[in-house]
Amino acid sequence: MIEPGAAELTDPNTTLYRGDNTIVDIEYVWASHQIEIRQIYDTLYNDHPYQTACWHLLYQSISKAFSSRAAALNKKDKLKAQSKGWHLSNNLAGISLYVDRFNKDIKGICSKLDYLQHLGINVLHLMPIFQSPPAESDGGYAVSDFRKVDPRFGTSADLELLIEEMNKRGMYLMLDIVLNHTSHHHEWALKAKKGESKYQEYYYMYEDRTIPDKMDQTMPEIFPESSPGSFTYIKECNQWVMTVFHSYQWDLNFKNPRVLVEMLDHILYYANLGVDILRIDAPAFIWKEIGTNCQNLPQAHEILRLIKHCVQIATPGMTLLGEAIVAPKEIMKYFGEGAYSARECDFAYNATLMALQWDALATGKTQIMRNAQLQLSSKPLGASWISYTRCHDDIGLGFSDEDISKSGFDPYLHRKFLQEYYAGSYADSPAAGALFSVNPRTNDARISGTLASLCGLEKAFNANDTIAIQRSIDKILLMQAHSFFIGGLPMLFYGDEVGYTNDYGYLADLSKSYDNRWMHRPVIDWLKNDRIHKIGTIESNLYYGTRHLLSIRQKFTSFADLNNIIWLPNENIHLSAYLRYEQDQKIFCLFNFSAHALYLSWYIFKEHAEEGEVLFDHWGGEAMVIGPDQEWFKISAYGMMIAEVK
Ligand code: GLC
Numbered sequence: 351m352i353e354p355g356a357a358e359l360t361d362p363n364t365t366l367y368r369g370d371n372t373i374v375d376i377e378y379v380w381a382s383h384q385i386e387i388r389q390i391y392d393t394l395y396n397d398h399p400y401q402t403a404c405w406h407l408l409y410q411s412i413s414k415a416f417s418s419r420a421a422a423l424n425k426k427d428k429l430k431a432q433s434k435g436w437h438l439s440n441n442l443a444g445i446s447l448y449v450d451r452f453n454k455d456i457k458g459i460c461s462k463l464d465y466l467q468h469l470g471i472n473v474l475h476l477m478p479i480f481q482s483p484p485a486e487s488d489g490g491y492a493v494s495d496f497r498k499v500d501p502r503f504g505t506s507a508d509l510e511l512l513i514e515e516m517n518k519r520g521m522y523l524m525l526d527i528v529l530n531h532t533s534h535h536h537e538w539a540l541k542a543k544k545g546e547s548k549y550q551e552y553y554y555m556y557e558d559r560t561i562p563d564k565m566d567q568t569m570p571e572i573f574p575e576s577s578p579g580s581f582t583y584i585k586e587c588n589q590w591v592m593t594v595f596h597s598y599q600w601d602l603n604f605k606n607p608r609v610l611v612e613m614l615d616h617i618l619y620y621a622n623l624g625v626d627i628l629r630i631d632a633p634a635f636i637w638k639e640i641g642t643n644c645q646n647l648p649q650a651h652e653i654l655r656l657i658k659h660c661v662q663i664a665t666p667g668m669t670l671l672g673e674a675i676v677a678p679k680e681i682m683k684y685f686g687e688g689a690y691s692a693r694e695c696d697f698a699y700n701a702t703l704m705a706l707q708w709d710a711l712a713t714g715k716t717q718i719m720r721n722a723q724l725q726l727s728s729k730p731l732g733a734s735w736i737s738y739t740r741c742h743d744d745i746g747l748g749f750s751d752e753d754i755s756k757s758g759f760d761p762y763l764h765r766k767f768l769q770e771y772y773a774g775s776y777a778d779s780p781a782a783g784a785l786f787s788v789n790p791r792t793n794d795a796r797i798s799g800t801l802a803s804l805c806g807l808e809k810a811f812n813a814n815d816t817i818a819i820q821r822s823i824d825k826i827l828l829m830q831a832h833s834f835f836i837g838g839l840p841m842l843f844y845g846d847e848v849g850y851t852n853d854y855g856y857l858a859d860l861s862k863s864y865d866n867r868w869m870h871r872p873v874i875d876w877l878k879n880d881r882i883h884k885i886g887t888i889e890s891n892l893y894y895g896t897r898h899l900l901s902i903r904q905k906f907t908s909f910a911d912l913n914n915i916i917w918l919p920n921e922n923i924h925l926s927a928y929l930r931y932e933q934d935q936k937i938f939c940l941f942n943f944s945a946h947a948l949y950l951s952w953y954i955f956k957e958h959a960e961e962g963e964v965l966f967d968h969w970g971g972e973a974m975v976i977g978p979d980q981e982w983f984k985i986s987a988y989g990m991m992i993a994e995v996k
Contacts, residue, residue, distance in 0.1 A: 376416045379663050380409065390656045394649060395607045404607035408660070411611060415618035415664040422517070423624060427667035437627070437669045437696055437839070438734050440909035443900050444473030444524065446741060447844035448489065449503045451873045456504035460512050463519060465879070469847055469893065470900030473839065474516065475524035475629065477742060479503050483535050485861045486598035489742060489871070491526075491631060492533035496616045513624045522626035524671070527617055530632040531599040534584075539600050543586040552609055553600050554592035554638065556581075561640065562590045569594070569644050574789040576864040580644075594635055594644070604636050604653055614660055621665030627697065628661075629671045630654070633684065646680045654694050655686065669696035671736060675743070678702040678725055678750055685733040692732035700735040700838055702726060702749050707739060707829055708797075708804070709749070712771045712781075714944040716926045721753040723917055734911040735838025739829040740804075740846055742871055744786040744796035745772070762793075772797045772804055780806030780818065782852060784866050800870040801826055801846040807888070808851035821945075823849070823888065824988040827895045828941055831969070831990055832926060834903050835939045837911045845872040847896045848879055848889040902968045902992055908932040921954050925985075929958055938965065940991040947989075949982045958995075965993040 391408070395401045419427075430436045445466060449455060453462050459476070466474065478490025481498045490500070499506050516523055532539055541549035556562055562581035569580045572595050581590045582597040592601040602609050620628060637649035654672060661668055672684040672695035681701060686694030703726060706719035729735065747768055751761035770776040772783040783799025802808065805825040810818030826849065834840045856868030881889040903909045908930040918927035924944035930937045936958060942948045955965070955976055966973045969992045974983065985991060 376413045376663075379416070380412070383659060383663050384409075387656060387659050390652050390659070391607075394604075394610075394652055394656075398605075398607055400607050404611050407611045408607075408614060411615045411618060412660050412664045415615075415622055419622055419665055420624075423622065423665070423667060426517075427665075430667045435732065435910075435912075438732075438911040440907055441904050442473050442522070442839045443470050443834075443842070443903065444475055444522075444736075444839055445469075445471045445842045445844055445847075446475040446477060446524075448477045448742075448871060449479060451871060452844050453874060453876070455502070456499070456508040456512050460508075460515055463515065463521070467519065467521070469897050470904065471842070472520065473522045473524060473627065473841075475627075475841065478526050478528065479509070483533055483598075486533065486535075486596070487861070488596055488599060488865075489867075491528050492531070492596065492599045493528045494533040494535040495537070496527075497619065509623070517624070523624060524627040524629055525620055525623075525625045526629045526631050527613070527620060528631045529602070529613055530635045531593075531595060531601045534598050534600050536600075542591075542600075543584060545587050550587070550589070551606050552603055554603050555584075555587075555589045556591075557589055559590060562592075564640055565592075565638070565644070568641055569638075571789060573787055573865075574791075575787055592638070595632075601635070601638070604649075610653065610656075614657060617657060617661065618664055621661060621668040625668055627669050627671050629673055630657075630695070631673050633672045633695075634674045634676050634680070646674070646676055646683065651683060651686075651690075651694060654684070655690055658694055671695060671697035671699075674698060675701045675746060675748065677748060678722060682725065682728060685730050692730040695733070697734050697736050697839065699741075700726070700737050700833075700836075701746070703735075703833065703836065704738055705745055705747050705749050707832055708745055708772070709747070709768060710926065710943040711805070711825060711829060712768055715757075715923045716943055717757040717923055718749065718753050718759075719926060720917065720920065721756050722749055727913070727915065729913065731913050736841045737833040737836055737838035738841045738843070739833050740801040740843045740870065741841070742843065742867065744798050744867055746796045766793070769795050769797065772799060774809075780809055780822070782806075782808040784869065786866055798866045798869055800850050800852055800872070801829065801843070802849040803852045803870075805829065807849055811851065811888075819888065821988065823891050823895070824986075826892060827899065828943070828988045828990055830896060831899050831939075831992070832941050834899050835909060835930060835937075835992065836928065837909075837913075837915055837930070839911070840900070840903070842896070843870075845874065847893050848882060849892045850874075850878075898969070899992075905968075906930070906932075906935060906937055906994070908935045908937045916958070918954050919957070921950055922948055924948055925950070927954060931958075936995045938991065938993045938995070940985060940993070942985040942987065942989050945987050947987055948985045950985065951979055952977050952981055952983065953979050955995075964996045966996055967991045967993045 479499055480493050481495035481500045482490045482492050499509055538549045538552045566579055577596045580594050582593040584591050594601050604610055634645045637647045638644040674681050674684045681698055684695045684698045702722055710716045710719050747765050754761040754764050771779045772781045773785045774782045782803040783797050785795040786798040788795040806822035810822050850872040852869040853872050856862040862868045881887045882893040914931050916929045926941045928939050963976050
């Protein structure tokens, strides 16, 4: 345990050879960065009793991480720096998976790298792998030891071997740091329960309900059904502790600089394991103030900037992904604003686009999605989206009321329709999902369900309806393609590549039954996945369709995330159409979100292509000559075109 005051200012062992064989000295690097870092630090901790001692510890942590970075990682850092934005490249494609549910353990993951690479994946997001109590785990997001690989998944040695193997294959690793909270079984929480005041200061703990009552008035509930309110009574120490998520996840108090220093040390430790992308879990929540909703506060951004700075000094090859699933205008801020533009998080989830794709699929109309693009396109150059259709979490309909109203709908009724459509209760809805975290006071609800079930495959399969099965396959590929090509690192969710439908087995497991997100976190049955080898199966159609899409993306630098997108004329309300470009290369991406074929005029291409030019559709494999305006071409129901101008 690091104690404030025990620090030494200088570490003698900090001169080292970086990847390019030049000698770099941490004190030299530090000298050029410390003023800016100190400014942020002092904004947060001015006059705090631990201010000076923790500042020294922060330096020590950076210095230690800098000097212990392995030569191979220094070399990789240098290659990344030379590539001028490796993380923006069209060559990247990722997948998120639970180690145990995908293939038992870390060794099992290693044995499936061929499968993933064959699909076109080179970024692997292992869902939380550090120790977490099995019965109160939140899928690993309740960490009881930030340094110990959970024995259920294997050992640190297994992780090292996996990373080594991935490096050989040119793959990248993404891991989580659960910054906002710990498990109540974490050493700090156990000591706090015993009454140790030092550790009680690591959390938001109160002797009575006065402050909790005040805060509960303005803090929205995250899991209103399973964990109402934001505080939990701890009988061992007769205190109330802040638990924004589940009652077993205690919120860390970043107002205490000790917490910042400890967590920064874990971050740099992960960087030196060889993490390429660090997913910062729930950063919107890391600072709390009475009277606010305790989300997206300016101090949360200051902390992220400070972390980014420290990472850049000590372990520069690791990028940061801020998992901020918040209102569209708030998400943008995680890329950094003003002087910090593109200097906060390197990645953020494009949760707005993700939800709006689901909107377009249910309504068959794309206006709301298009309305949101103006705001989304203000992402700074140098930062990138994670683009996705599904992940392990629920789908929140967090897009703006204003964009809904502009399209002529009532926001409340519109969201209600979407909830009913995807929960499957709306008449004739093909979807089979469920409402998640229904808040009876606000009627707010999010949506659970796998990509396949929400796209109709579960109902179609159960009804043995081959036409509906094909339709759901088309929808799945349409949803994936729209997010693969729009810009950002595509992040698939395991199982979606072969169409796993909802798994209702979680209902029989008491540690999961209260959380229906488990319905879309499948346990992989490798006999099912082996069906990709049998032509004509659902699995094969989806796997090879997905693979084809990813291979198109990898072929064209236009798909790198360089803010190189132009929305095409709004010819038809069912169509989403954008142009991706890079130098002379132009790729037209057209998607039909409706259940009917669309007949479009060539006019849509006119502004960006010369008359008589040939378009080659890489998805359908067809070449077409652009005709005069009165001619028409067709895009089938839920069809698409990814066409290059030749
Ligand atoms: C993030 C995770 C989610 C988890 C929550 C609390 O949002 O994605 O799965 O429940 O944080 O840790």
